[in-house]
Amino acid sequence: MEPGTLLYDPATDTVGEYQDKAGPYALLRPVGGGREWQADPESLRPATDQERMSAGVRAANYRPRTDAPFLVSAAPQPDPDCARCAELAELRAAARAARDYSAETDANVLLRKHRSEAHPV
Structure with a gap:
């Protein structure tokens, strides 16, 4: 398996991004980032298009609103003599x-x- 591949883990009913192998387990990370979890590599399968799309939408919805480009800075102040x-x-x-x-x-x-x-x- 290549790192970055999206896989469905039936044990957690979750789509995760394959990171690496650790001993007998595959390490998966939630789409969009988060804490890795260990999964049985024998039970994993490639995520369907629908599962990948749902995982991407879920990740976008949970993204903090302080991430760019949502970060709003203070309005610039004019120079008083210009x-x-x-x-x-x-x-x-x-x-x-x-x-x-x-x-x-x-x-x-x-x-x-x-x-x-x-x-x-």
């Missing part, structure tokens, strides 16, 4: 007032880019 910073902050405020969150994000991206180029730390 006209371009003030202009971008005004664009952001107008977008927020209009509940146009896409435009608000765009203004934040532009403000971060401007600050990194014009006001390096």
